[in-house]
Amino acid sequence: MNGQALVADRTRDTVRQAIERLGAAPGTRSRTPARPGAGRTPARPGAVFVRCPYLLTDYFGIIVSSIAETLDLHGRQLILNAGGAAKDSRVLADLPDRPEIAGAxxxxxxxxxxxxxxxxxxxxxxxxxxxxxxxxxDIAAVSASHFTGARNVAAHLVALGHRRIGLINGPGDWLASSSRFAGHASALAEVGVLVSPELVSSIEPTSDWGYSAAGRLLDLPDRPTALATFNDKAAVGALRAAHERGLRVPEDLSITGFDDVYLSSSTVPMLTTVRQPLEELGRMAVSLLTRLMEGHTVEALHVELATELVVRGSTGPAPAG
Structure with missing residues (x-):
């Protein structure tokens, strides 16, 4: 039923005839592979369930908006499960039994x-x-290249002469956090610098957490000359901590963000950051899901989209001494 090439046509036809005669088992849906020249009518009619158990601000809001616009182009309705309260809801197990939902x-x-x-x-x-x-x-996934993005921003700071760089990372159990730490460490290793544990903080990616983590790092006896943060919100918090300590950015301290949401160009100075293709994440996810719902074979199940370093005014040469 999944269209595997190793199954003989006669066997496949026999199985299909049996399913038509006996009826599909409860909770299952047959999937007919698309044939060359076949129409674009989806094999699975219904809406797409979009689950985002977070507040739809900047980062998540951009992704969800892109998904909604792309689904509309495909003629699909969207059922949204979002917000902080959605974190504790357990809805995945029931999705295959809901006939109005074609995919998620x-x-x-x-x-x-x-x-x-x-x-x-x-x-x-x-x-x-x-x-x-x-x-x-065997599960389809779309993400940005977190390793490369973090490596590029750390390499940028290293090229400016920074060696003692504080890393305000995301939650320790997030894949993005571990990938970005690896990218950060890779750039420093190229110039013979090991990441000091005292210069790394794992936080919730909010402005307040960024402020607290930056304050701790900037109060060290040997403070860092640069801070690389998990996202632009954390970078805004770091800017506030630097301002309260009388540190000029970038003359005394360089600060970088990640994501390139609207905040990055609203600060003084504007943030050097890593641009994530958030809208393209949404479009690519819909494209992959559409192919799965239509029964196509998808070979590239794990897709990483390129990031881009955006250099602005919050980074500069390491201060002398």
Whole structure:
């Protein structure tokens, strides 16, 4: 039923005839592979369930808006499950049994890998957007290149002469956090610098947490000359901590963000940051899901989109001494 090439046509036809005669088992849906020249009518009619268990501000709002616009172009309706209260809801297990839902997009899902694997085992089409934890190889996922983005921003700071760089990272159990730490450490290793544990903080990616983490790092006896933060909101908090200590940015301290949301060009000075293709994340996720819902074989199940370093006024040469 999944269109595997190793199955003989006669066997496939026999199985299909049996399913038509006996009826599909409860909770299952047959999926007919698309044939060359076949129409674009989706094999699975229905809406797309979009789960984003976070407030739809800047980062998540951009992704969800892009998904909504792209689904509209495909003639699909959207059922949204979002907000902080959605974190504790357990809705995935019931999705295959809801006939009005054809597939799902899960943004930074809080569910464990076992729950995702159970959903995949029921042949329900879904795509994970920006995975929180490593995703099994047979589950479709779209993310940005966190490793490369963090490596590029650290290499930029290293080229400016910075060696003592504080890293205000995201939650320790997020895949993005570990990937960015690896990219950060890689750039420093190229100039013979090991990351000092005292210069690393793992926080919730908010402005207040960024402010607190930056304050701790800037109060060290040997303070860092630069701070690389998990996102632009954390960078805004770091700017506030630097201002309260009388530090000039970038003359005394360089600060970088990540994401390139509207905040990055609203600060003084404007933030050097890493641009994530947030709208393209949404479009690519819909494209992958559409192919799955139409029964196409998808070979590139894990897609990483390129990031871009955007240099602005918050970074400069390391201060002398």
């Amino acid at each position: 997009l899960l943004i930074l899902p809080t569910e464990e890998g076992e729950e995702l694997e159970a959903l995949r085992a029921r042949d329900f089409p879904f795509v994970v957007v920006d995975p929180r934890t490593p995703v099994p190889r």
